[in-house]
Amino acid sequence: MPTVVLGITGSVAAYRAADLARDLMRAGFTVRACLTEGAQEFVQPALFEALTGQPVLQSAFDEPEPGRMAHIDWARQADLLLIAPATAHTLNRLAAGIADDMLTTIALVYDGPVVVAPAMNPSMLAHPATQASLQTLQERGVVVVDPVGGLVACGEEGQGKLAANETILQTALAAAQQGKALAGQRVLITSGPTQEAIDDVRYLSNRSSGRMGAALAQAALMQG
Numbered sequence: 001m002p003t004v005v006l007g008i009t010g011s012v013a014a015y016r017a018a019d020l021a022r023d024l025m026r027a028g029f030t031v032r033a034c035l036t037e038g039a040q041e042f043v044q045p046a047l048f049e050a051l052t053g054q055p056v057l058q059s060a061f062d063e064p065e066p067g068r069m070a071h072i073d074w075a076r077q078a079d080l081l082l083i084a085p086a087t088a089h090t091l092n093r094l095a096a097g098i099a100d101d102m103l104t105t106i107a108l109v110y111d112g113p114v115v116v117a118p119a120m121n122p123s124m125l126a127h128p129a130t131q132a133s134l135q136t137l138q139e140r141g142v143v144v145v146d147p148v149g150g151l152v153a154c155g156e157e158g159q160g161k162l163a164a165n166e167t168i169l170q171t172a173l174a175a176a177q178q179g180k181a182l183a184g185q186r187v188l189i190t191s192g193p194t195q196e197a198i199d200d201v202r203y204l205s206n207r208s209s210g211r212m213g214a215a216l217a218q219a220a221l222m223q224g
Contacts, residue, residue: 002176003030005074005110007083007103008048009090010038012153013119013162018043020084021051023169029176030054032074034103036090060102071102075109080176083107084145085119085162088130094142095133113175113222117145117168122158141221145171175222183224189213 004024008017017039021031033048034057045056055064063070075081083090083103090103094116099105107114116137124130125147138144145168149159162168191213195203 001028001030002079003032003077004080004082004172004176005078005106006031006033006048007036007081007086007090007107008033008039008043009036009083009085009087009103010041011085011087011119011162012042013085014039014042016162016165017084018047018051020165020168021048023165024082024172025052027169027173029080029172032078033057034074034106036101036103038087038089057102057106060100060105062102071105072109075106075111078106078110079112080172081107081110081112081114082117082168082172083115084117084168086116088118088120088124088127088133091116091118091137092129092133095136113143113178114141115143115145115168115172115175117163117171118147118160119162120147120160121152121154122156122160125158125160138221143171143175143218143222178222178224180224182220185224187217187220189216189220191217 006021008014024031031052032054033052035045045058048056057070093104094107099108134144145163147159148161148163150161151157152160192210193206193208195205197203
């Protein structure tokens, strides 16, 4: 049975992590939850202990097994690190390699597949620092479950809502099963619309969004 470390950060969407934990368990995962300090303003460790039957980590110095470094053990024993919801604060720390709490410390030790599902105010998501961090994480092979558009907790509307649990679950399942078929290979993927010249002025084109190319790139990453 694969083990997933479910990182929960300080977003209003943290309440949805409880249902996500159950969904992961139904899919066959052993779930170990790690809550940041911000997450504990919205949900409590006891909830996830009751749901998962596993200890919950909160502080960088927590040791469920005395004498054992939990951040090392959990990282070594995990088959997947899933952070949902992931705040801008957490994403920026992950990209910078900052390990100042239990979750980011586990992330710095862990060398397996990582999935993050951002959730935040649309302006925070659009900020250049957040976008740069997301790009950095993706270049390292982290799978990002894009947030969706809609009305967010602060009352503003735009892209920033946590993706549907089913979408996060399916992405987590795919990431946990990723292979190494393309390890050591360099893949070039062209994407987006094409233009075929008719003459010096006119051309034929199409409305390709580039999403297929993005999906192929993600699949290549997941194969090493």
